Structures are given as structure tokens and as C-alpha cells.
Amino acid sequence: MQYDILIRGARLHRHKDLVDIAVKDGLFARIGTNLDAAQAARVIEAEGRLVSPPFIDAHVHLDAVLTVGQPRYNASGTLLEGIQIWGERKGSLTVEDVKRRALEEIRWEVAQGTLHIRSHVDVCDPNLTALRALLEVREEVRDICELQLVAFPQDGIFSFPEGPQLMRRAMELGCDIVGGIPHHEWTRDMGVEDVHYVFELAKEFNRDIDCHCDETDDPHSRFTEVMAADTMKQNWHGRVTTSHCTAMHSYDNAYAFKLMGLLKRAQMHVIANPFDNVVLQGRFDTYPKRRGITRVKELLANGVNVALGHDSIMDPWFPLGRGDMLAAAQLALFLCHMSGYEEINDVLDLITSNGAKALRIEDRYGLEEGKPANFLLLDAPSAFEALRLLPPRLYVFKGGREVARTTPEQSYVRRASEEEAQAVTFRPLA
Structure with a gap:
């Protein structure tokens, strides 16, 4: 495999477009778009969430x-x-x-x-x-x-x-x-x-x-x-x-x-x-x-x-x-x-x-090619939302090794007229 880890579809602070982040031998190998997931031993789908330096x-x-x-x-x-x-x-x-x-x-x-x-x-x-x-x-x-x-x-x-x-x-x-x-x-x-x-x-x-x-x-x-x-x-x-x-x-x-x-x-x-x-x-x-x-x-x-x-x-x-x-x-x-x-x-x-x-x-320090792959993936799409929600840090990596993981909680609300409770996301209306 060309990469050890590929974070796909990540949002970077102050960057408009989503990027893929590839890690090899504990370093950031590539940060770009449309990196080949088939070349990675492990793929994490960021789905537009914020990736930050530690x-x-x-x-x-x-x-x-x-x-x-x-x-x-x-x-x-x-x-x-x-x-x-x-x-x-x-x-x-x-x-x-x-x-x-x-x-x-x-x-x-x-x-x-x-x-x-x-x-x-x-x-x-x-x-x-x-x-x-x-x-x-x-x-x-x-x-x-x-x-x-x-x-x-x-x-x-x-x-x-x-x-x-x-x-x-x-x-x-x-x-x-x-x-x-x-x-x-x-x-x-x-x-x-x-x-x-x-x-x-x-x-x-x-x-x-x-x-x-x-x-x-x-x-x-x-x-x-x-x-x-x-x-x-x-x-x-x-x-x-x-x-x-x-x-x-x-x-x-x-x-x-x-x-x-x-x-x-x-x-x-x-x-x-x-x-x-x-x-x-x-x-x-x-x-x-x-x-x-x-x-x-x-x-x-x-x-x-x-x-x-x-x-x-x-x-x-x-x-x-x-x-x-x-x-x-x-x-x-x-x-x-x-x-x-x-x-x-x-x-x-x-x-x-x-x-x-x-x-x-x-x-x-920082999300740059050639630097140590130290980073975290937050359950939020931006710095603004991260500071509003204080969301879980889904993954934390040091030197390309996962050192922490958090599974987020889920809240549900059920109205009298509803048969099933509905998930609450705390996200702004689209």
C-alpha cells in the first residue's frame, strides 16, 4: 500500500474546499484532492468534518x-x-x-x-x-x-x-x-x-x-x-x-x-x-x-x-x-x-x-506534507461549529498512530404525534 492511512473528505481550518490527507510512516505524505483510497491500508471518511492539528x-x-x-x-x-x-x-x-x-x-x-x-x-x-x-x-x-x-x-x-x-x-x-x-x-x-x-x-x-x-x-x-x-x-x-x-x-x-x-x-x-x-x-x-x-x-x-x-x-x-x-x-x-x-x-x-x-x-507542528502526522478529527464541520458545540474528538493521531477515539452520544426527542423518537443533531437548519 502507498499510504498507511487516508482521511477522505476533510475540512481544514480556513480552507474552502475539502481535502484528502494521506499518512505514511508517521508523516503527512500527501494533502490534496481525489487521492486513491485503494492505495491506503486504512480509510477514514471525514464527511466534511474538521481535521485540526493537535x-x-x-x-x-x-x-x-x-x-x-x-x-x-x-x-x-x-x-x-x-x-x-x-x-x-x-x-x-x-x-x-x-x-x-x-x-x-x-x-x-x-x-x-x-x-x-x-x-x-x-x-x-x-x-x-x-x-x-x-x-x-x-x-x-x-x-x-x-x-x-x-x-x-x-x-x-x-x-x-x-x-x-x-x-x-x-x-x-x-x-x-x-x-x-x-x-x-x-x-x-x-x-x-x-x-x-x-x-x-x-x-x-x-x-x-x-x-x-x-x-x-x-x-x-x-x-x-x-x-x-x-x-x-x-x-x-x-x-x-x-x-x-x-x-x-x-x-x-x-x-x-x-x-x-x-x-x-x-x-x-x-x-x-x-x-x-x-x-x-x-x-x-x-x-x-x-x-x-x-x-x-x-x-x-x-x-x-x-x-x-x-x-x-x-x-x-x-x-x-x-x-x-x-x-x-x-x-x-x-x-x-x-x-x-x-x-x-x-x-x-x-x-x-x-x-x-x-x-x-x-x-x-501543523498539517503540512513531511511533518509528523499529529492531528485530530472533530465531530463538527468548522472551527465556528467546534467552538459552539464542543463536540467529541472522534479520532486523535500522534505520529500516524491512533492514540484516542471517542464515540459520540446521541440524543432523541419524541413528540406525542410521533411513533418514534427523532434524533437531535444540534446542527443549524439548512
Whole structure:
């Protein structure tokens, strides 16, 4: 056979005509029309459904997933109480505990089409238990998912005993990315030092940077500009991500647009996390309550790359969730007023191509001949319908191998005048 798999009659994002997609030896061999099904060992009829490159979760905390209620629930719903609860839970972590929960959650994400995950790992632990566990997980899941690990100082680099030494040790053990949390340091000066130290480590280990930055409603929290300045001074353009940036929601417009210009010049990436941002921020407001999420729509309009993360999944910060990046994208659509037709189409980029740019995996990502055959088939004909329906991901392939499959549910309604119940499709009228 010429091809291992042929996906026939597929719809691609922003493409008008249907195409056939042929896979051979784990790569996209041909993408075109009227490919010969007789030449394929396996044929999947897409019937006009959307084929997408895999979803990307650009920001999650796999060490904390599935710990909600342990040892207690977050009664105030605040970021700070979540950190306190995690501090209580962290003392009982074991390698087996972290691995068991992380592996289960990764299976959830893969089943829903996410094949690339960047996880922050709390390294404010003298034993680095969570990191040691996730380093093992990273190797164990390579057949179904690519995992990047960020050395994340949850309690601060300079506000935690031996914080700098633990960060260095985390990089020596094999972390992929250097993290930071300047706004959570005790003072502004320590926050600035946090940023400078992150760049020092990144240069030493030749690693990219992804910092939790300005995750607060405080409009005076302005460490993202320090990151942008260091990025340009250190010539680290395109290699730096600032995650959350929720304070940007509260900046005055003059400063916000100045900052966007700096981010563009530094070629920085911004990761928004809709579930956590809208739940954790605005907790000290009466009315009107701030949404908290950063200015996604305006950042995109100003040429800044923005991607999305799920962030928390059933943990002290966000008690719900199931690792569905399409649901995260839909929520961002609502929160960021991106409901125009073209804007809705753009939202899919936040969990696909924009995420690939932030994770710097563009060389091996996307539906292009010669690239790894990583893709999913959704039970929807377009990005618009996918974001409306959050449909099942019928098939998920990595390297040309089927790694997940979902059988969709079917609803039926029967009126009094009908002998048999009729299927409900939730599709618009023709």
C-alpha cells in the first residue's frame, strides 16, 4: 500500500474546499484532492468534518491536578488561599502520588485532542519531589504526548529559603523552561531581582523562559515590563513567555498600550488561562466585578502572540474542569468579547498555531506534507461549529498512530404525534 492511512473528505481550518490527507510512516505524505483510497491500508471518511492539528495546553500544573479538597476546599476562592492549601498538601507529596494523578490527567487531555502540554512544576520543595515525578512522566508519555516542564517557584525565588539554589538544581535535573513569579515576592525590589535571576539562569542553561507574571488585580503590579526590558537587553527575543498578566485587565489604557508595544518589540508570548483567571480574579471587588483575564483581543490586534492554558484541573485553585482545551477556548471567546465571525475563527488559533509558536515547536507542528502526522478529527464541520458545540474528538493521531477515539452520544426527542423518537443533531437548519 502507498499510504498507511487516508482521511477522505476533510475540512481544514480556513480552507474552502475539502481535502484528502494521506499518512505514511508517521508523516503527512500527501494533502490534496481525489487521492486513491485503494492505495491506503486504512480509510477514514471525514464527511466534511474538521481535521485540526493537535490542541496545545500551554500552561497547566500537573503536580497539583486532582487534589481538590485535599486537605480542604478553597472557601474564599482566592489565589492566595489556593497557595496556602497547596502548601499544606505539598508536604505529603510522593513520587507515586504525583505520577498517578498526572498520568490520569494527561490521558484526559489526550482523549480530547491535546498532544502538547507545558506544565509548571513547583520547585519550592527541598526534595523536589514533584519535579522528580514529572521528569519520569515526561519520558513515560512520549508515545501519546509531548510534555515540557517549567521550573516554577510557587513561593518565590527570593522569598523562599534556598530558592535560587532549588531553581538551579531543577534546571540541572532537566527542566525544559525557567519559570518565575515576581509579583508574589515579598517586595517590588525582590520581584525585579526574581526576573533578573530567571534571565541569568536561562542564559546559563540556554533555556526559554515562562514566568507567572502580574497575576493579580493590582494595577501597580508591573513586572511584565521588566521581563520585556530584560528580553531585549539579553537578546532573548521570541524565547520568553509571560503567563496570566491579569493585572493588564486593570491597567489604564495609556500604560496598557505602551506595554503591548514593548511585548511586540521583544517578540514575547502571552498565555491566558480563562478558567482560573475568571474564577480567581476580582474576588476583592464588589460591583462592578472585573473579569480578570488579560487583554487577549487587544494583544492580538497589536501583534502579540497569545495562547491559552487550562492552568488548574480539580485542584486548590479551580475545583472543576476536565482538561478540555476547546472548552478553555470557548470561555476565552466569551470573556474577551471575541464573538464576531472572524474572531471566533481566530479563537481556535489560541489552542493550536499560537500555542505552537509559544512552545517553539512550529518546525514539527501543523498539517503540512513531511511533518509528523499529529492531528485530530472533530465531530463538527468548522472551527465556528467546534467552538459552539464542543463536540467529541472522534479520532486523535500522534505520529500516524491512533492514540484516542471517542464515540459520540446521541440524543432523541419524541413528540406525542410521533411513533418514534427523532434524533437531535444540534446542527443549524439548512
